[in-house]
Amino acid sequence: MTTFYFVRHGHMDTSMAGKKFYKDFSYNMMTLSEKxxxxxxxxxxDVRLANAELIIASPFGRTLHSxxxxSKELNIDMKVETDLHEWLADAVSYDFLPDYIAEKSYKAxxxxxxxxxxxxxxxxxxxxxMKKRVMKVLDKYKNFDSLIVVCHGTLMQYVLGIPHPENGQIEVLAY
Structure with missing residues (x-):
């Protein structure tokens, strides 16, 4: 059994939102704020993270920065797993939808x-x-004792069955 330490990314710096190329899907390239x-x-x-063997992360800027x-603080290698991405407002065509449609979908x-x-x-x-795609990723790491999974709040909420987590919050899944 592997222990997966899910970590929600830190607070994102949105000061450049809508500027330069941080528009539409590129919004997801933004990194963390000082906070x-x-x-x-x-x-x-958190001492629970000290013995993790690897960090796997969503491909978005805020998760990669986290x-x-x-990785630096714990001296643990990291790897990007594209299927740890944020929840999709369009899981059929994978198109980036306008905010008002995405917000309506999130509400639903x-x-x-x-x-x-x-x-x-x-x-x-x-x-x-969401759970199906995430578990497919986790299955690849079942030969490890423990891993850190850096991802998104909505993913953690629905995959782990918890209230929406705070930035930097850790949740544990033994799988």
């Missing part, structure tokens, strides 16, 4: 506790779909 850096440095002090800090996800309403065709990724 977020501090949150992850504090997370790195993973890089953990929340109101329906992660399930598609019966009889409705939905573009958004359900909790079951």
């Amino acid at each position: 977020g850096i501090g949150q992850i440095k504090e997370t790195a002090k 993973a890089a800090i953990l 996800l929340s109101e329906n506790e992660g399930r598609h309403p019966i009889g409705e065709t939905c573009l958004w990724e359900s909790a079951e779909q």
Whole structure:
């Protein structure tokens, strides 16, 4: 059995949102704010993380920045796993949707506790779909004793069945 330490990324620096190339999907390239850096440095002090053998992270800027800090502080190698990405408002075509549609989809996800309403065709990724893609990633690391998984709050909420976590929060899954 492997112990997976899920860590939600630190607070993101949104000061450049909508500027330069930080528009639409490129918004996800933004890194951590000073507050977020501090949150992850504090997370790195948690003794449970000290014996992890590897850090795996979502490919987004905020998660990569968080993973890089953990890697440096804990002296643990890191690897990017693309299927640890954030929840998808469009899990059918993978198109980046306008904010108002994505927000409506997220509201539906929340109101329906992660399930598609019966009889409705939905573009958004359900909790079951999210869990399936994440567990496929975790299966690749079942030969390890413990790993750190740097990812997103919505992913942690629906995959682990917890309330939406705070930035830098650690949750444990033995799998």
